[in-house]
Amino acid sequence: MKVAFPRTRRAAVVLAGLTVGVVLAVVFVANRQAPTHGEIPPQVPVLSVIEVQPLEFRLEARGYGTARPAETWQAIANVAGRVVERRDDLESGTLLPKGTLLLALDPSRYELAIAEAEAELGRLAAEKTHLKTEEDNTRRLLELERDRLILSEQELSRIERMAESGSVSRSVRDEQQRATLAQRQAVASLKNQMALIPSRRKQLQAEMERAETRVAQARRDLEDTRFEAPYDLRLGDVQVEMHQHVAVGQQLFEADSITAAEVEAHIPYAMLRRLMGSVTRSSTISEDSLDLGGRLDLSDIRAEVELVGAEGIGWPARVTRVASGLDPGTRTARVVVTVDEPYRNARPPDHPPLQRNTYVGVRLSTENPEPLLVIPAAAVHHGEVYRVDDQDRLERSPVKVAYEQNDLAVIRSGLTAGDRVIVDDPVPALDGMAVTPRRDEALEQRLQAMAQGEAP
Numbered sequence: 078m079k080v081a082f083p084r085t086r087r088a089a090v091v092l093a094g095l096t097v098g099v100v101l102a103v104v105f106v107a108n109r110q111a112p113t114h115g116e117i118p119p120q121v122p123v124l125s126v127i128e129v130q131p132l133e134f135r136l137e138a139r140g141y142g143t144a145r146p147a148e149t150w151q152a153i154a155n156v157a158g159r160v161v162e163r164r165d166d167l168e169s170g171t172l173l174p175k176g177t178l179l180l181a182l183d184p185s186r187y188e189l190a191i192a193e194a195e196a197e198l199g200r201l202a203a204e205k206t207h208l209k210t211e212e213d214n215t216r217r218l219l220e221l222e223r224d225r226l227i228l229s230e231q232e233l234s235r236i237e238r239m240a241e242s243g244s245v246s247r248s249v250r251d252e253q254q255r256a257t258l259a260q261r262q263a264v265a266s267l268k269n270q271m272a273l274i275p276s277r278r279k280q281l282q283a284e285m286e287r288a289e290t291r292v293a294q295a296r297r298d299l300e301d302t303r304f305e306a307p308y309d310l311r312l313g314d315v316q317v318e319m320h321q322h323v324a325v326g327q328q329l330f331e332a333d334s335i336t337a338a339e340v341e342a343h344i345p346y347a348m349l350r351r352l353m354g355s356v357t358r359s360s361t362i363s364e365d366s367l368d369l370g371g372r373l374d375l376s377d378i379r380a381e382v383e384l385v386g387a388e389g390i391g392w393p394a395r396v397t398r399v400a401s402g403l404d405p406g407t408r409t410a411r412v413v414v415t416v417d418e419p420y421r422n423a424r425p426p427d428h429p430p431l432q433r434n435t436y437v438g439v440r441l442s443t444e445n446p447e448p449l450l451v452i453p454a455a456a457v458h459h460g461e462v463y464r465v466d467d468q469d470r471l472e473r474s475p476v477k478v479a480y481e482q483n484d485l486a487v488i489r490s491g492l493t494a495g496d497r498v499i500v501d502d503p504v505p506a507l508d509g510m511a512v513t514p515r516r517d518e519a520l521e522q523r524l525q526a527m528a529q530g531e532a533p
Contacts, residue, residue: 158182
């Protein structure tokens with residue numbers, strides 16, 4: 078009996094606990110309250126909108142290319158000789174002004190050639206003077222001999238009349254005939270000399286012209302012994318040293334002009350086509366004209382060259398021409414722009430000059446003839462825009478985008494001036510749902526600036 082009593086007591090405690098739990102559960106269930114059903118008012122999203130208006134728009138075309146000098150001087154020897162003068166700074170990278178003497182060859186051979194040719198020219202000039210004097214003397218002698226011939230023929234006629242009457246002998250008449258014939262021969266000889274003078278003069282003139290040509294050639298050869306900078310330049314590779322003997326046709330050095338630089342920019346054809354369409358002259362050029370350059374007013378295109386990878390470093394430029402053909406690899410058009418004085422205001426390393434093989438970007442722009450409807454490109458969702466109608470409800474409207482430029486979409490159709498376009502991205506975007514539009518005037522101002530090509 079002493080062992081069974083504790084077990085009975087524990088069972089009673091457990092049973093009492095279960096009974097209390099059941100009672101509490103019944104009380105809670107009996108006193109529970111039914112849930113109340115309330116209506117939550119729908120939340121109307123607040124969305125940013127812009128009012129679409131025609132904007133003055135600046136068309137752009139962008140491309141890339143490498144810079145090159147507008148002119149390059151390949152200094153090649155036209156004459157042979159030994160180098161007798163060479164600048165100490167005749168090395169790659171040196172900047173030199175126009176007219177600077179860079180190199181000189183031994184001029185003695187060509188100075189002697191000039192002296193020889195001039196001496197020959199002087200001799201021929203003396204012969205020409207001598208021929209003129211000879212012509213004058215021969216002409217005077219011819220006049221005298223003609224007078225003597227007249228007298229001799231008169232004397233012969235008189236003697237022949239006397240011989241017929243028997244007043245003079247036959248021998249006297251024969252003697253006079255011989256004298257007259259001799260006089261006629263003298264006159265004929267002088268005439269022949271006079272006839273030969275023009276041909277002799279022409280021969281002398283030809284020889285003088287040949288001598289003058291030799292003088293001119295010798296002087297040109299003498300000039301070719303000196304290498305002076307034809308323009309402001311920067312030296313490239315130099316391949317000649319002092320006292321070196323150079324041969325005709327040997328390249329001595331290379332130099333790039335710093336007066337102007339060119340960039341052949343590769344621009345997508347569609348971009349360039351839009352740009353050129355706004356600068357086409359249609360009324361001043363005949364349809365049959367082959368002058369394609371005259372059909373485009375390239376001066377209306379503003380060009381800028383920018384150093385790739387260095388923001389804020391650039392140079393103003395001008396469009397010079399459109400190169401023939403498309404690039405075979407990229408199918409892009411090749412537009413050549415010119416930068417005048419690319420070394421002006423150079424402050425390396427902050428603002429380096431535009432030198433050979435610099436990789437740059439080119440931006441071309443011109444004003445579109447008419448204002449365009451422009452919205453942010455992000456506001457176009459798979460060919461649709463979200464408009465706000467007169468009842469402030471969202472309306473999904475299909476649009477056609479003519480093209481995109483600098484995160485702007487130019488709308489061809491589907492929108493009109495005054496439409497309110499949502500520039501947010503509501504999720505979900507249900508057609509007809511109520512919205513609270515909030516006009517973003519700051520964004521509208523940024524759009525105007527971006528349409529004019531300014532940075533956002």
